[in-house]
Amino acid sequence: MTRTARKAPWILARSAQAAIAAAAVADVFRGAAVRDHSVRRTDASLHRSGFISMVFVYVMTVAVVLFLVWLARSRRNAQELTPQASVPSRGWTIGAWFVPVVNFVVPRRFVIDIGRASSISWNRNRDTTLVNLWWIAWISHAVTVVTGSRLSAGSMAFLVVAEALMLAAAVLLGLVIERITALQSAALGATAPSAPLAQG
Known part of the structure; x- marks a missing residue:
């Protein structure tokens, strides 16, 4: 009996990319609605900002879950491709995102480690x-x-900068996911065992 060759998580990658894009767009609408309510406090603006914020939370939760599942799968593949490489443990790969202060530094390092362990084609620059x-x-x-929110709640300037950064982060993360998945796809394809010949 032969072990099934592991594959790059393309379905997870595409799902995470789509969810991340949707969350970024939802955040733009959320930010605009919250600002509108802070400027013109009415029952209608309160209802609208509350509803859009709720939608954003749901979409963002889906995006976070899909991304972390993709990251965990990619970590497993990277460890299999380069057993001697320094990659985070399965639990710490996800847990580091939820530890205050740590989540501002460590996850970035983990993504780089996973990418580097995924293929010798990882380009440092x-x-x-x-x-x-x-x-x-x-x-x-x-x-x-x-x-x-602390210095100038309702500021259009802060809103535009924040949402531009959110959209940029979403696009860049989509490219990171694409790159690591593509590297693993090529590496796993090169190392996959040949299918056994049918016995006649």
């Missing part, structure tokens, strides 16, 4: 820069949202 750009956009978005 191009691929690591891509991950860094995504991380900068994501952290900058979070900082802008917090700063804007």
